Amino acid sequence: MKADPKGVLTGDHFLDGDHACAEGALAAGCRFFGGYPITPSTEVAERFSQRCPQVGAIFIQMEDELGSLASVIGAVWSGRKAMTVTSGPGFSLMMEHIGLAAMTETPLVLVNVQRGGPSTGLPTLTAQADMMQARWGSHGDYEIIALSPNSPQEAFDYTIKAFNLSERYRVPVLLMMDECVGHMTEKVVIPPADRIDLQPRKFYKGPKKKYLPFKPDKDMVPPMVKTGDGYRFHVTGLTHDFRGYPVMSAECQEENVHRLVNKIRLNSDDIVEYEQDQIDGADVVVVAYGITSRVALRAVDLARAEGIKVGVLRLVVVWPFPEKYIRRLAGKVKAFVMPEINYGQVVLELDRCVCGQAEVVLVPHGGGWVHDPEDILHAIRQAARGEKAGQGIVEYSRTKRGQV
Amino acid sequence: MSAPKVAEKPPPEAVEQPPHPMESLLRMERIPHIWCPTCGIGTTVTAFASALEKLKWDLDKVCVVSGIGCTGRVAGYMRLDSFHTTHGRAVAYATGVKLGNPKLKVVVFSGDGDLIAIGGNHFIHAARRNMDMTVICVNNFIYAMTGGQCAPTTPPTGYATTSPYGNFEQPFNIPHLAESCGAVYVARWTALHVRRLTASIMEALQKPGFSVVEVITPCANYWGRINRLGTGLDLMKFYHEHSVIQHGADTRTLDIEFQKDIIVGKFIDRERPTFLEAYNKRLGQMLGDRFEPYEGD
Amino acid sequence: MKYWRRPLDSDEVEVPRGEIHIIADRCKGCGFCVEYCPKSVLEMSEEYNAKGYHPPRVKDPEGCVQCQLCEMLCPDFAIFVLPKEQKEARVEG
Numbered sequence: 026m027k028a029d030p031k032g033v034l035t036g037d038h039f040l041d042g043d044h045a046c047a048e049g050a051l052a053a054g055c056r057f058f059g060g061y062p063i064t065p066s067t068e069v070a071e072r073f074s075q076r077c078p079q080v081g082a083i084f085i086q087m088e089d090e091l092g093s094l095a096s097v098i099g100a101v102w103s104g105r106k107a108m109t110v111t112s113g114p115g116f117s118l119m120m121e122h123i124g125l126a127a128m129t130e131t132p133l134v135l136v137n138v139q140r141g142g143p144s145t146g147l148p149t150l151t152a153q154a155d156m157m158q159a160r161w162g163s164h165g166d167y168e169i170i171a172l173s174p175n176s177p178q179e180a181f182d183y184t185i186k187a188f189n190l191s192e193r194y195r196v197p198v199l200l201m202m203d204e205c206v207g208h209m210t211e212k213v214v215i216p217p218a219d220r221i222d223l224q225p226r227k228f229y230k231g232p233k234k235k236y237l238p239f240k241p242d243k244d245m246v247p248p249m250v251k252t253g254d255g256y257r258f259h260v261t262g263l264t265h266d267f268r269g270y271p272v273m274s275a276e277c278q279e280e281n282v283h284r285l286v287n288k289i290r291l292n293s294d295d296i297v298e299y300e301q302d303q304i305d306g307a308d309v310v311v312v313a314y315g316i317t318s319r320v321a322l323r324a325v326d327l328a329r330a331e332g333i334k335v336g337v338l339r340l341v342v343v344w345p346f347p348e349k350y351i352r353r354l355a356g357k358v359k360a361f362v363m364p365e366i367n368y369g370q371v372v373l374e375l376d377r378c379v380c381g382q383a384e385v386v387l388v389p390h391g392g393g394w395v396h397d398p399e400d401i402l403h404a405i406r407q408a409a410r411g412e413k414a415g416q417g418i419v420e421y422s423r424t425k426r427g428q429v
Numbered sequence: 430m431s432a433p434k435v436a437e438k439p440p441p442e443a444v445e446q447p448p449h450p451m452e453s454l455l456r457m458e459r460i461p462h463i464w465c466p467t468c469g470i471g472t473t474v475t476a477f478a479s480a481l482e483k484l485k486w487d488l489d490k491v492c493v494v495s496g497i498g499c500t501g502r503v504a505g506y507m508r509l510d511s512f513h514t515t516h517g518r519a520v521a522y523a524t525g526v527k528l529g530n531p532k533l534k535v536v537v538f539s540g541d542g543d544l545i546a547i548g549g550n551h552f553i554h555a556a557r558r559n560m561d562m563t564v565i566c567v568n569n570f571i572y573a574m575t576g577g578q579c580a581p582t583t584p585p586t587g588y589a590t591t592s593p594y595g596n597f598e599q600p601f602n603i604p605h606l607a608e609s610c611g612a613v614y615v616a617r618w619t620a621l622h623v624r625r626l627t628a629s630i631m632e633a634l635q636k637p638g639f640s641v642v643e644v645i646t647p648c649a650n651y652w653g654r655i656n657r658l659g660t661g662l663d664l665m666k667f668y669h670e671h672s673v674i675q676h677g678a679d680t681r682t683l684d685i686e687f688q689k690d691i692i693v694g695k696f697i698d699r700e701r702p703t704f705l706e707a708y709n710k711r712l713g714q715m716l717g718d719r720f721e722p723y724e725g726d
Numbered sequence: 727m728k729y730w731r732r733p734l735d736s737d738e739v740e741v742p743r744g745e746i747h748i749i750a751d752r753c754k755g756c757g758f759c760v761e762y763c764p765k766s767v768l769e770m771s772e773e774y775n776a777k778g779y780h781p782p783r784v785k786d787p788e789g790c791v792q793c794q795l796c797e798m799l800c801p802d803f804a805i806f807v808l809p810k811e812q813k814e815a816r817v818e819g
Contacts, residue, residue, distance in 0.1 A: 057529055059521075078712050078720050083528050085704075088554040092521035095514065095551075099494070099525025102512065103533065107525070125515050252510040252526060253533050255489035259456070259505060261513035270459060271505065271513075446747060449803045461802060466754035466779065471801025479798065621762075623798040662757045 028052050028221035032080045035217045042180040042207040043068035043110075046136055046200070047076065049184030050108050052221055055134070056082040057107035059096035061089055064148045065204040066110040066138040090115035094122035098131045102260065104251035106188055106226075108134040112204075113142045116155055116162070123197055124163035125262045127285060130239070130247065132191035132226065134184065136200040138207040141392035151205035152392030153315055154367035159199045160344045166282050168289035170296055171199040171344040173314040177211045183341075189224035190296065194288060195246050201343065203366065205316040205395060229256075239281070240267040245288040289345055298341040299350070303329075307336030309408045310354065312363045312375055314340040316395055321364055324401035333409045343371060351378035359411025360384035362404050362421075364396050372418055381415035384408055388421045403427065454478040454488070456508050463502060467661020469620030469646025470500055473567055474507070476623050476644075477538070480630040491534045494523040496543035498574045499648075500567040503538040517547030520555045523562050531561075531705055531725035534634065541568040541582040545601050549581075556610035558704045559638045565630065566603060566641060569648035570685075577651030584687040588655045605680040607641040608697050614640035615680065615697035619668040620647065622693060629695060638703045645672075645691060658688075743810035744792030746784050752804035755779030759796035759805050765789040768796065 032051035040048070047069045050058075058077065060070040074084040087093040093109045100107040111119060116137045126133055139155050141147025159171045170190050174183040183200060191198040229236055229248035238258045241247045250256045263271035264278050289296065304310060309328075313321045318339040328335045336358075340347070355361075360383050363372040372387045379385050388404045390396050404421040413419050421427070455478070464470050481488060488509060495504035497516035504511035514522045519537045527535045537544075544552050544566050555562065571589055572578040579589035579596055582603065586595045604615045614636045618626040626644060633640035647653065647664035658664055668691065676694040683692050702710065709722040733739070746767070753775055760768045760782050767790045771783035782805065784790070790807065797806040 057525065059525060078716060078723075081721060081723070083708075083723055085524065085528060087521060087524070088550050091518060092524070092551050092554070095518040095521035096525030096528070098514075099512070099522040099527075100529035101525075102510075103526050103529025105529045107529070121515050122518070251530070252492050253490050253530055257489070257508050257510060259511045259513070261505060262515060263513065270456070446749065447808065449747075449749065449806050450797070451803055451806075455803065461752050461754075461777075464801065466801075467756040467758070468801055471803070472758075472799055475798055475800065475803065621799070623795070627798070660757075662761060665758060665761070 026223050026225045028218040028223055029054055030218035033215060033218040033221065035215050038213045038215060039210060040177050040213045041068065041210040042174070042177045042202055043138065044072050045177040045181040045213045046110070046184050046202065046207075047072035048213070048215060049181040050134065050188070051076060051080055051082070052181070052215065052218070053106065053185040053188035054223055055106045055108050055188065056080070057097065057100035057105040058082065058084045058109065059087050059093045059100065059107070060109045061087055061093050061111065061115060063090075063112045063115045065140055065207050066112050066136065068207070069110040069136060069138075090118040091122065094119045094126070094135065097133050098122060098126055098129070101131050101133050102252055106192075108136065110136040110138065112138050112140045113146060113155055114144070116158065120163045123169065124165060124167060126197040127163070127167035127169060128262050129260050130195040130285070131197065132195050133197050134187045134191055134200060135197055136184070136202060139201060139203040147393050149204065150393040151203045151316065151395065152366045153201075153203050153317065154370065154392060156201060156343060156367065156370040157373070159201055166286055168286050169197055169199055169344060170194070170289065170342065171201050173201045173340060173343050174206055175315050175318050176206060177209060177213050180206060181213050181215065185221060185223070192224040192226050193246075194292065194296070195249065196289060201315065203315050237267040238269040239265060241284060245284055245291070293345040296342060296345055297347045297350070299347055300339040300341060302337040304336035304338065304354065306334060308334045308359045308411065309405050310336045310338050310358050310361050311401070311405065312338045312340065312361055313365070314343050314371065317364050317366060320395045320398055321401050323398035324405060327398065327402050328405045331406070333405060335405055340371070346371070346374045346378070348378045351375060352380065355379040355382035358383050359414070360386060360408035362386045362388060362401065362408050364388035364390070364401050364404070366390045366392050366395065369418065369420070376418050384411055384413045384416070384419060386419045386421055400426075451475060451478045454481065454508055456506055459506055462506050464499060465650045465661075467647055467649045467665070468499070469569070469644065469648075470503065470567055472620040472623060473565065473626070473644045473646060474503055476626045477536075477565060477630055479627045480634060483627070484631055484634060486534065490532060491536065492526055494519045494526060494535060494537050496539040496548060498540040498543045498572065499569075500538060500540035501543060501574075517543055518551060519543065520548055520551040520562070520564065524555060524560055527560065527562055529725075531723070535562045536634070537562055537564045539564075539566065541566060541570070541603070542572045542580045545603060545606070546581045553606070553610040556607055556612045556639045556641075559611055559613060559701050561637050561703045561705065562639060563630070563633045564639070564641045566643045567646050568603065568643050569646050569652055571648055571652040573648050573651045577655055582685070584685050586687050590655070600685065602680065602684045603641070603643045604683050604696050608680045611639065611701065612641050612697065613638035613699050613701050616641075616695040617643040617645065617683070617693050619645040619672050619691065619693060621665050621668050622672070632695070632698070636698070638701055645693070742792040743788070744790035744794070744807040745810045746787070746790055746796070746805065746807050748781055748783070749804045750775045750781040751777070752802050753779055753781035754802050755781065756801060758799045758801070762795055762799055764793060764795065765791055
């Protein structure tokens with residue numbers, strides 16, 4: 026289905042990532058926002074609060090992040106598309122409700138504009154250190170989808186993509202921005218509404234008496250309903266059967282939770298997305314996401330100028346991780362270089378998938394700034410020798426301008 | 430007609446027992462419920478169901494949101510669009526359900542620990558905002574589901590598994606809390622006052638804004654047992670003898686002390702604009718014709 | 727019911743009569759209905775239900791006035807009262 030023109034601010038704009046994200050949500054049909062201010066994500070809430078009366082949406086600043094995500098889940102069950110935004114400390118507070126959303130299969134979008142951590146950390150400066158938390162933050166077994174934009178234009182586009190994925194798979198989708206992209210102002214082109222494709226929510230259309238809220242279709246996704254339509258459904262965070270009623274047994278756990286996990290894992294071929302450049306024949310592949318993927322391009326250009334065969338793999342969807350692709354690729358290259366603005370998170374996943382077939386170099390950065398392309402270049406140069414395959418993650422040291 | 434002999438199965442040709450009048454509002458496939466014998470939650474649910482029937486509303490438009498705990502299980506037994514959410518967040522969740530579709534009637538049915546302890550923040554803010562919802566707070570002075578821990582409503586000197594030397598903290602006075610945060614309707618009854626409770630719930634449901642009905646219920650297995658107060662029936666008899674009806678009493682005087690008189694009644698019934706009324710009014714003032722009042726679909 | 731004097735409208739008043747239904751297997755033997763019946767129509771039986779509780783039994787079927795207090799108080803939806811055919815009130819002098 027196409028976007029509702031009321032929410033689409035068609036035209037060429039000069040916006041920062043936060044503002045573009047708010048516009049993306051409105052274009053995607055988001056009509057409820059429950060949020061709490063936290064630097065550097067506050068602008069998304071501010072813009073939404075200003076725009077929502079114009080599009081018939083509703084904005085509420087809740088009393089804390091826990092209430093924010095709880096109200097978002099409630100609004101989704103009332104039939105709306107809903108989202109919230111936050112950053113590190115708020116993200117930690119939202120963990121319980123990410124689990125509730127995953128368990129109750131509630132489609133929603135949660136934007137985390139990452140900042141330096143842990144704890145209060147660097148509130149106004151960039152980092153990419155919540156990536157593992159995005160995947161594993163809540164307790165129990167569940168799967169989510171996480172995307173990583175690297176520009177305000179992508180903040181717009183990927184917010185729409187996030188809504189589409191969430192509706193398609195009935196899962197919370199995390200948009201893992203970073204402060205750099207959130208506060209970077211660039212040209213954002215918003216197309217006309219009829220050129221924006223949206224995934225409609227899969228509503229149940231059968232007889233009311235036969236409705237089983239958690240009976241999956243063939244794609245492992247159950248159709249949804251909303252309050253007020255007479256289905257008298259029950260939704261619980263307890264392990265439940267097809268009727269949505271709690272059943273405290275190992276069999277029910279297997280039936281319920283394994284499906285939630287498989288819903289993403291077995292559909293990951295359709296969900297995984299990445300961009301690649303000159304991978305064929307490459308000796309070194311630079312794997313990056315978010316703002317780092319742009320910084321790395323400078324290093325890659327310099328390395329190519331020196332004659333090193335460098336390819337770039339840029340992760341659009343970070344979770345689920347492109348495991349199958351990496352496993353295939355690992356046998357064909359000498360080394361992977363992964364710059365991240367953290368002390369090693371997604372690189373753990375990369376190393377797991379490479380499985381010793383090639384060298385894996387981490388170029389860490391604690392946050393507060395982006396990488397110096399020179400560091401990535403040094404790392405690429407050393408990695409091109411490909412001497413340390415199978416020796417675990419090799420960490421690049423800034424001070425030593427070389428591998429540790 | 431005398432009651433059938435319970436030790437025998439009725440003969441096949443006997444008239445089939447008519448259903449209980451509340452069965453259309455309950456998920457009968459899950460009855461009998463998990464609550465203990467003499468638990469007052471079942472009585473509160475009966476009062477609530479009775480109130481809904483008397484109001485003759487379209488029950489498709491009524492939602493129940495519960496938190497975690499014994500009372501939190503209410504959502505699972507009512508045949509309405511019902512949500513069993515996380516601990517303490519029922520009010521926030523209900524805010525989302527209500528704002529997502531303002532035409533719904535949203536009822537939060539949860540326990541004292543869930544609403545006032547972990548959920549305290551959401552409770553006070555929803556009252557402040559005058560969110561249009563009805564909160565039925567079942568107060569049994571203890572955290573029963575987890576085995577009998579001290580609650581913010583446990584009267585001083587009361588024993589619990591986490592106050593083994595007797596509670597020394599000052600408990601919350603829920604009507605006072607609700608009033609001071611801006612609730613427009615506040616009442617307290619015990620599970621014994623079923624008819625007055627039903628009437629109060631009816632009033633609370635019909636009142637736009639944040640209405641709170643506190644229900645003092647017996648918890649025999651934890652509160653009663655740990656404090657040697659007898660059976661659930663003994664607790665009910667205590668409520669019978671020691672509850673004093675004082676409509677309109679000053680909520681500051683409504684503290685509940687251990688084994689002393691409990692003041693019940695309707696305390697607050699006032700008018701304030703609800704969240705959506707205030708939202709629509711303000712934005713209408715500021716944006717004029719450009720603003721379409723938010724009423725949901 | 728004993729009155730000090732005979733009410734003036736005692737010929738016109740029809741005291742409702744109720745038919746008590748007990749769903750024995752749902753009962754958890756709490757005793758609320760027995761304790762709070764204003765006409766003392768119920769008593770706990772000696773029988774056991776499937777869960778081992780003693781459900782109530784009606785000891786005075788003619789005494790029920792369909793006040794439905796037992797139905798409202800029961801925490802387990804195990805007892806309810808339906809209206810019986812109306813009979814004229816018998817007033818004792």
